[in-house]
Amino acid sequence: MPEYQIVVCGSIVPDPLQTLEPISGPTGPALKNEMMLPAWLDPWAGHALFEAANLASKNPGSKVWLVALGPKAKLQQVMMTLAQKVPFELVALDGPAGGFTDASETAAALAEAIQAIPGLDRSRLLVFGGWESASRGAGATMQIVGEILGITDQFQGVDEIVIEAGGALRILERIEGGRHQVSLCDAPPALLGWATGNLPEPRNNPQVGMANMRTIMPALQKAKPAKVGADGLTFSSVAVPKQARDTKIVKDLPADQIAAEIVEWITNK
Amino acid sequence: METILFLSPSEGALTKNALEALATAKQLADSLGTTLSVGLWGDAPQAAADGIASCGATKFLAVAGAEFSQPRYATDAAASEALCRASGATIIIGPSCSRWNRVLAGVAHRLGGRADSHVTGLSATDGAPAIARWYYRQRMEGILTRTQRPWVLAVESGIAPAWDGAPGTAAVEPVACAPAGARSNVTGIEAPAADQQTIRPDAELLFVTGAGWTKKQPDGQVKTEGAQKLILDFLRLSRASLGSTKSLVDLHGEGVATLTFLNHMNQVGQTGSTPRHAKGLSTCCHGEEPHTVGWRFIGERRAISLDAGCGWARGKADVLYVADAFAVMEKVNALLAG
Numbered sequence: 001m002p003e004y005q006i007v008v009c010g011s012i013v014p015d016p017l018q019t020l021e022p023i024s025g026p027t028g029p030a031l032k033n034e035m036m037l038p039a040w041l042d043p044w045a046g047h048a049l050f051e052a053a054n055l056a057s058k059n060p061g062s063k064v065w066l067v068a069l070g071p072k073a074k075l076q077q078v079m080m081t082l083a084q085k086v087p088f089e090l091v092a093l094d095g096p097a098g099g100f101t102d103a104s105e106t107a108a109a110l111a112e113a114i115q116a117i118p119g120l121d122r123s124r125l126l127v128f129g130g131w132e133s134a135s136r137g138a139g140a141t142m143q144i145v146g147e148i149l150g151i152t153d154q155f156q157g158v159d160e161i162v163i164e165a166g167g168a169l170r171i172l173e174r175i176e177g178g179r180h181q182v183s184l185c186d187a188p189p190a191l192l193g194w195a196t197g198n199l200p201e202p203r204n205n206p207q208v209g210m211a212n213m214r215t216i217m218p219a220l221q222k223a224k225p226a227k228v229g230a231d232g233l234t235f236s237s238v239a240v241p242k243q244a245r246d247t248k249i250v251k252d253l254p255a256d257q258i259a260a261e262i263v264e265w266i267t268n269k
Numbered sequence: 270m271e272t273i274l275f276l277s278p279s280e281g282a283l284t285k286n287a288l289e290a291l292a293t294a295k296q297l298a299d300s301l302g303t304t305l306s307v308g309l310w311g312d313a314p315q316a317a318a319d320g321i322a323s324c325g326a327t328k329f330l331a332v333a334g335a336e337f338s339q340p341r342y343a344t345d346a347a348a349s350e351a352l353c354r355a356s357g358a359t360i361i362i363g364p365s366c367s368r369w370n371r372v373l374a375g376v377a378h379r380l381g382g383r384a385d386s387h388v389t390g391l392s393a394t395d396g397a398p399a400i401a402r403w404y405y406r407q408r409m410e411g412i413l414t415r416t417q418r419p420w421v422l423a424v425e426s427g428i429a430p431a432w433d434g435a436p437g438t439a440a441v442e443p444v445a446c447a448p449a450g451a452r453s454n455v456t457g458i459e460a461p462a463a464d465q466q467t468i469r470p471d472a473e474l475l476f477v478t479g480a481g482w483t484k485k486q487p488d489g490q491v492k493t494e495g496a497q498k499l500i501l502d503f504l505r506l507s508r509a510s511l512g513s514t515k516s517l518v519d520l521h522g523e524g525v526a527t528l529t530f531l532n533h534m535n536q537v538g539q540t541g542s543t544p545r546h547a548k549g550l551s552t553c554c555h556g557e558e559p560h561t562v563g564w565r566f567i568g569e570r571r572a573i574s575l576d577a578g579c580g581w582a583r584g585k586a587d588v589l590y591v592a593d594a595f596a597v598m599e600k601v602n603a604l605l606a607g
Contacts (some may be wrong), residue, residue: 014405022409029411099404100411103374104383137379138386140374147378153453156371159533174457175367178468178534180418181340181461184326185453196533232383232416236399240409245570247583251591256588258573259600265571266474266507 001060002167004188005120006052008088009145010045010127011076011097012070014038016134022238025076028230029100029238039074041082044130048194050202052128053086055161064088067113070097071104073222079216084209085202090219091117095226099135100238102230107144109226114149122189131193132154139193146191154184156193273298274358275326276308278368279342285471288431290364291324293391295432297360300393306330308352308444312338315441322437329439330355332446339455346372347448352381355444359418360398362391365425368371373421382419384517389425407565422553426470427545427566440484466531467504467511467530471547474509475546475567476500479581480516480575481574483552486595496522498526499598505603512537512563514554537563552594554581568579573597 013019014037020193032033039048049066051220056062068075072094079090087120091113114120127149139156146154150219164170167187170265174178214228250258274295277287279302291307305325309317310332318329332348344575347366351378353361363369370386389410390401399414400422436479462468482496504511513528513535520527537544541563549567555576564570564585572582573594584588 016406020405020408022404031405102383104378107378107545121596137406138374139370140382140384140386142376143372143374145377147375152343152451153344154371154375155453157367157428171366173371173460174534175340175462177470178466179458181367181455182457183341183455187452190453196536218600229516232417233413235411235413238404238409238411241565245584245587247586248588249577249591250587250588251577252588253592254601255592255596258592258597258602262550262571262590262597262601263604265569266550269473 001059001243004055004126005063005124005126005168006056007065007067007114007117007125008045008049008052009067009127009142010049011042011133012039012074013042013134015040016156018048021240028233029235034098035071035074039078040134041070041078042135044132044134044194044196046201047197047199048128048130048192049088049192050086050199051161052126052199053088053202054199058191059163065091065117067093067110068096069093069109069226069228071095071222075223076220076238077164083212083216084204084206085099086155087208087212090216092219092223093226095228097135099133099137100137100230100235101228102233103136103138104144105138105228105231107141108147109228110141111145111148113224114145123187125189127151127189127191129193131158131195142193143189149151150188151191152190153190154193155183155190157195158192159197161192224246271301271303271360272306272356272358274353274356274361275307276352276361276369278345278366279309279311279314280338281316282320282509283317284304284364284366285365285431286366286426288321288433289323289429290362292429292432293424294362294456295324296392296429297362297391299400301396305357306356307473308347308356310337310352310531314364314543318371320436321434322439323434324432327374329441336448336451340368340371341451341453341455342371342375343451343453344448345389346375346379348446349373349376351446351582353380353419353481358516359420361419361421363423364386365423369423377419377421380421382421383417384421386423387425388422389428389480389508391422391424393561394584395467397422403565403568406538425545440442461565464558465530468534469508470544472508472510473547475512475537475544475549476503476507477514477549477551477554477563477581478517478528479514479552479554480520481555481594483517483520487593490593493527495595496512498528499595499602502602503605506602510544510546512541514538514563515541523605551581552598556577557577
């Protein structure tokens with residue numbers, strides 16, 4: 001049975017239920033009260049982590065690392081919850097995780113951290129991450145990480161990985177029109193940018209949390225500062241769109257009259 | 270001086286999305302007073318080049334070969350890189366399709382440039398190109414410029430009319446490309462049967478279902494099966510595309526009895542998609558931002574909800590019908606069935 005080394009790249013984003021307001025900061029746009037906003041693991045990166053843990057559990061001897069770039073204090077806050085979900089070893093990078101930094105700079109920092117993991121074996125390496133973040137949402141970081149690591153078997157919008165009998169990876173990627181493209185990759189190394197996958201969020205497991213925290217706290221303490229910015233990038237504006245639609249409220253109208261109005265509307269080109 | 274390359278995979282004729290990207294590239298080239306080149310790759314891209322022969326490009330470049338017919342990273346990135354290098358372009362514009370989205374950032378890295386995806390606007394001021402794109406899941410829009418070149422872009426569908434012109438015979442210059450041996454192969458496509466496919470990107474109408482469909486109705490009963498039939502009948506009769514709120518899709522993942530035809534690809538907003546349709550009708554939805562970012566690129570919007578304060582409607586929809594969606598949709602289906 002193959003023993004995989006699965007490196008998951010994942011950062012943190014503000015809780016999406018918070019009101020997000022852009023401001024102009026000294027180095028470009030930022031979010032108002034960014035450090036005060038509650039954070040959580042980027043959703044698609046979270047799915048990547050849960051899928052990695054699931055794959056590792058089915059292939060004994062496999063190991064999962066989470067390489068996370070973010071402000072150290074916010075990382076610590078998120079890890080308190082995340083540590084209880086699945087087993088992993090944290091590699092922390094202390095730097096900005098906002099959406100207005102440049103994907104290429106983020107990718108360079110992540111790739112450098114991955115390359116520094118001791119004992120990494122390319123023939124067993126699977127690099128996972130979210131296909132897009134909930135902040136920048138560019139789908140660029142993982143591609144560049146793969147390029148820096150020399151991995152040209154890349155898959156984006158992944159919803160499933162199955163290990164075939166001979167060790168080949170059968171991968172489902174989202175494509176247009178609600179369809180999946182099926183690919184077979186001979187063997188690792190490969191890079192998978194995950195979409196939602198098929199797994200529910202794991203329940204909290206205090207024993208997993210205890211085991212994870214033994215390595216998470218030292219990893220946070222020795223988190224290397226990562227210089228990540230947005231060189232060469234200039235924002236002329238960042239704004240929340242105006243949402244002023246003058247909504248007409250229709251009350252007390254019988255269902256058949258509403259239906260007639262709707263049908264006329266949808267059939268009128 | 271900027272030079273523009275329109276770049277696209279070709280699987281026969283170019284897609285509508287690709288023709289829209291071509292129109293965007295041409296418009297930018299005209300605004301900047303510069304030249305436009307075309308780069309295509311695929312099994313036999315000559316036919317696609319002929320289809321846009323009159324687009325005004327000064328050069329048609331192509332990487333051709335059976336190995337470039339597969340939508341996979343290794344060969345798509347190699348072909349794109351070769352075309353970009355052959356063109357010497359400073360701005361490269363492609364359609365926001367799964368093939369180009371999969372490789373554009375990697376290609377930009379190889380070229381020493383930068384990439385931006387999901388571009389929703391391109392403009393030029395005083396000879397300087399700028400793009401618009403969204404951040405934090407379509408919650409705020411940024412307008413930006415970059416100094417690095419080449420600048421590699423993927424433009425969203427629906428931001429420009431598709432290029433429309435006479436076909437002809439394009440003088441295509443072949444570009445050599447020898448990708449390293451690919452270790453991956455595309456073996457097929459998995460898709461629901463045509464009559465069960467609920468995601469229709471080209472549909473006029475997006476029909477959004479919310480968790481209210483699975484809640485207790487005024488008579489105290491849950492009517493999931495009835496909801497399922499009403500929704501599927503409506504999709505069949507109207508040919509609308511189906512979107513869903515996150516809460517409804519998540520119920521499905523948690524094993525709760527719900528609408529069996531929904532999956533994560535139906536989800537709009539948040540970590541779902543933000544589809545582009547001329548019209549949208551939401552039913553039984555609730556919640557505020559960020560759930561409603563699924564509405565962001567919908568033109569005319571109407572909602573049916575029992576909650577007059579529904580976040581999908583107030584200030585976001587043009588019309589809110591305060592009514593029981595079960596009753597209304599039953600009548601709608603009857604009218605559509607004629």
